[in-house]
Amino acid sequence: MPHETGTLHRIDAVALDVDGTIAGADHVVSARTAAAIAAVRDAGIPVFLLTGRSRRSVLGLARELGLRNRVAAANGSVAFDPVTDEDTRVATMSPADVAAAVALHRSTGLALTWWERDTIWVDAAGLAADELIALGEAPDAIRVGDPSGIRPDTTLKMMLHGTPGALDAAAPEVRAALPDAARSMDTFWEFVAPDAHKWAALQHLLDGRIDPAHVLGIGDGGNDVPWLSRIGHPVAMGNARDEVKALARHHTLHHADDGAAVVLEELAARLPRPRR
Structure with missing residues (x-):
């Protein structure tokens, strides 16, 4: 253009x-x-x-x-x-929205990442963490954690990560569960609190x-x-x-x-x- x-x-x-x-x-x-x-x-x-x-x-x-x-x-x-x-x-996420994002991670098989003030958590080492580092995030700020232990009162945002095609395919399910979800990049679905x-x-x-x-x-x-x-x-x-x-x-x-x-x-x- x-x-x-x-x-x-x-x-x-x-x-x-x-x-x-x-x-x-x-x-x-x-x-x-x-x-x-x-x-x-x-x-x-x-x-x-x-x-x-x-x-x-x-x-x-x-x-x-x-x-x-x-x-x-x-x-x-x-x-x-x-x-x-x-x-x-x-502005932190609600327990209901955190639970919905975790459920989407499990049903779609997309990687999950959740962000606190000083730490970025990923459900497993791999492509999601690698892309976050490529985007400029500090490697020592990224840690592997268990999604079942996510604390809504400290979680600023959550994201699902995958290929553009996988995210496209998951769009109807994502929109149904979390209507305010944003496609921040081609490889990320992003969730935050409604006022965030x-x-x-x-x-x-x-x-x-x-x-x-x-x-x-x-x-x-x-x-x-x-x-x-x-x-x-x-x-x-x-x-x-x-x-x-x-x-x-x-x-x-x-x-x-x-x-x-x-x-x-x-x-x-x-x-x-x-x-x-």
């Missing part, structure tokens, strides 16, 4: 997904994208991270990018201040002081649809899922081609230069 940002009027904040968006095909934020984020940040525009990555991963990334405003991790289940490392919002999606997290981050109509957001996955559909300037990556492209007002290049940087560079060029 060709680059087409359209007209960017009155941007008071920027919200960014990470994997498939500001992170490249290697799951690392490129120097170009980091510089574009810095240019927007230095112009006085808050840059909010809204990602499914773990809290630990997002803390490191936010500090690398020099962000001083609050950010959200685990698909919106936790928000925190990267400067003080203090949580400002935590990215839109709820973004509302928390905006804190009533910034109108969503004046937010520019960039994303690529199904779990980006609820919040992108409610802001003034939703941008779809070239690699975005069809449902994201359908709602976007603006489109950019593939994440492997620094598509997010293209949009942020254009925005930064329109903003007043910071005083030195």
